[in-house]
Amino acid sequence: MKTFQHKTATSVADTLSILSEYGEKAKLMAGGTDLLGLLKSKSMVGYPDVVVNIKTIAGLNEIKTDAQGLTIGALARLADIAGSTDVKDTWPILAEAAASVAMPQIRNVGTLGGNLAQETRCWYFRFPNAIGGRIMCKRKGEGPCLAVKGDNRYHAIFGAKKCFAVCPSDMAVALAALDAQIKISGPKGERMVAMTDFYHPLGNALAADEIIVEVQIPRPADNNRQVFIKHRVRDTIDFATVSVGLVVSMDGETVADARVVLGAVAPGPYRATKAEAALKGQPINSETAATASAAAIVGAVPLSRNAYKLDITKTLVKRALLP
Numbered sequence: 001m002k003t004f005q006h007k008t009a010t011s012v013a014d015t016l017s018i019l020s021e022y023g024e025k026a027k028l029m030a031g032g033t034d035l036l037g038l039l040k041s042k043s044m045v046g047y048p049d050v051v052v053n054i055k056t057i058a059g060l061n062e063i064k065t066d067a068q069g070l071t072i073g074a075l076a077r078l079a080d081i082a083g084s085t086d087v088k089d090t091w092p093i094l095a096e097a098a099a100s101v102a103m104p105q106i107r108n109v110g111t112l113g114g115n116l117a118q119e120t121r122c123w124y125f126r127f128p129n130a131i132g133g134r135i136m137c138k139r140k141g142e143g144p145c146l147a148v149k150g151d152n153r154y155h156a157i158f159g160a161k162k163c164f165a166v167c168p169s170d171m172a173v174a175l176a177a178l179d180a181q182i183k184i185s186g187p188k189g190e191r192m193v194a195m196t197d198f199y200h201p202l203g204n205a206l207a208a209d210e211i212i213v214e215v216q217i218p219r220p221a222d223n224n225r226q227v228f229i230k231h232r233v234r235d236t237i238d239f240a241t242v243s244v245g246l247v248v249s250m251d252g253e254t255v256a257d258a259r260v261v262l263g264a265v266a267p268g269p270y271r272a273t274k275a276e277a278a279l280k281g282q283p284i285n286s287e288t289a290a291t292a293s294a295a296a297i298v299g300a301v302p303l304s305r306n307a308y309k310l311d312i313t314k315t316l317v318k319r320a321l322l323p
Contacts, residue, residue: 199268
């Protein structure tokens with residue numbers, strides 16, 4: 001690793017003060033499961049002068065419920081989310097997504113904010129400096145997206161522009177299906193960003209001097225069903241090749257509302273709105289599941305080596321819909 005300063009923040013205000021001073025030369029660290037690997041490989045866009053420890057900020061690890069819904073602090077550990085009785089009882093899709101991340105050792109230190117803000121896993125972006133030098137690309141500020149003509153097995157089939165790397169966050173998929181909002185704090189105050197608007201093809205909505213404070217999730221309709229499911233190469237620890245977050249509310253035997261969100265296929269969690277439309281007003285059976293699964297991939301533009309994601313997506317949507 002290169003040398004950097006280490007500062008411990010005692011509050012959100014303290015963190016913002018440090019970020020305002022150092023700008024893009026500062027990086028936040030909570031669990032550190034993503035950041036430390038990037039520092040070691042020297043594959044980041046810019047190496048930080050200072051790493052800010054935010055684990056010591058009191059109150060940002062809380063999981064709270066009230067009449068409006070659920071609030072999860074940015075420093076809440078994935079293991080705590082997966083194990084929360086409140087989460088499992090009313091927002092089980094979040095518990096399922098959190099429990100699916102990596103391995104227990106990672107979940108015991110990894111945080112919600114870190115999971116949402118983690119950097120892409122694209123192997124061109126993360127190519128280690130020690131093996132022939134960094135590979136530049138559009139995400140790093142210059143050059144083409146090498147995945148377009150290269151090895152693009154795990155890259156985007158929806159919504160990619162300039163960069164075809166996918167969002168690696170499982171929590172983002174579940175939160176998007178629940179219509180969650182992210183609270184971000186910065187020098188100009190606090191702002192709310194919808195989970196579905198947080199990502200763009202070259203990164204996310206966070207400015208260099210901002211921090212995720214919490215995520216707010218509304219209560220689902222009373223008669224609802226929630227499912228998180230993902231496919232991965234190594235079933236116990238890998239990042240998803242495709243994932244699906246499903247939240248449907250029922251009116252008797254028919255679907256009153258539906259949110260179908262796809263993961264690992266786009267720069268952020270991707271709402272399959274055509275699949276949602278195919279479900280509304282219909283009973284859930286094998287016929288509607290087949291129709292919705294076919295609708296879920298409408299508009300996909302696969303690259304040379306990732307068209308297999310189309311079949312996986314359709315299969316996962318069917319599995320999510322049918323008990």
